[in-house]
Amino acid sequence: xxxxxxxxxxxxxxxxxxxxxxxxxxxxxxxxxxxxxxxxxxxxxxxxxxxxxxxxxxxxxxxxxxxxxxxxxxxxxxxxxxxxxxxxxxxxxxxxxxxxxxxxxxxxxxxxx
Amino acid sequence: xxxxxxxxxxxxxxxxxxxxxxxxxxxxxxxxxxxxxxxxxxxxxxxxxxxxxxxxxxxxxxxxxxxxxxxxxxxxxxxxxxxxxxxxxxxxxxxxxxxxxxxxxxxxxxxxxxx
Numbered sequence: 488x489x490x491x492x493x494x495x496x497x498x499x500x501x502x503x504x505x506x507x508x509x510x511x512x513x514x515x516x517x518x519x520x521x522x523x524x525x526x527x528x529x530x531x532x533x534x535x536x537x538x539x540x541x542x543x544x545x546x547x548x549x550x551x552x553x554x555x556x557x558x559x560x561x562x563x564x565x566x567x568x569x570x571x572x573x574x575x576x577x578x579x580x581x582x583x584x585x586x587x588x589x590x591x592x593x594x595x596x597x598x599x600x
Numbered sequence: 601x602x603x604x605x606x607x608x609x610x611x612x613x614x615x616x617x618x619x620x621x622x623x624x625x626x627x628x629x630x631x632x633x634x635x636x637x638x639x640x641x642x643x644x645x646x647x648x649x650x651x652x653x654x655x656x657x658x659x660x661x662x663x664x665x666x667x668x669x670x671x672x673x674x675x676x677x678x679x680x681x682x683x684x685x686x687x688x689x690x691x692x693x694x695x696x697x698x699x700x701x702x703x704x705x706x707x708x709x710x711x712x713x714x715x
Contacts, residue, residue, distance in 0.1 A: 535701055
């Protein structure tokens with residue numbers, strides 16, 4: 488697509504439920520990144536993929552968080568047994584393999600109640 | 601591990617005056633450096649990058665940044681500020697040698713340009 492598309496834009500879920508956040512990168516971008524951003528703060532690295540391979544998941548906070556990109560295009564970030572502290576804006580970005588600047592999506596605002 | 605610091609939470613400047621938003625970084629290898637801008641209720645937009653070559657890089661909207669290896673700095677500059685430049689600015693660094701494509705962002709600096 489023309490830009491990075493994230494869905495849903497907003498997600499309200501009850502504590503303890505699982506959520507899946509979707510990212511559709513720019514066509515042809517082989518690198519895909521997930522970040523979490525608190526209000527007024529900088530994006531916090533979670534994980535990234537080159538093609539379908541997860542290259543670095545050092546930023547995932549704990550084992551409730553996981554991500555996949557099975558066909559090297561669309562990616563899903565899954566949070567199991569959500570907690571209130573998981574509430575944040577989750578941003579996806581993509582780039583070419585040469586590591587150019589990222590193109591970010593509009594993000595998914597997750598609220599855990 | 602790479603890190604980036606933006607020492608100012610907020611920068612205030614009058615329209616028409618030059619602006620500088622400061623950034624310092626730490627990497628063990630060669631840095632790739634970036635600036636992004638976030639307007640209210642919008643996503644992050646790429647402004648400019650330094651990979652190699654000329655220490656002064658030019659980007660979108662008339663912004664430029666100067667890479668200074670000895671001071672490990674990458675300050676964002678603009679000769680004449682506009683009210684529309686008011687936004688949140690993020691410096692980011694990637695350690696090309698050791699960090700792969702992982703990019704670390706600073707906490708951000710809020711720029712206010714007063715008419």
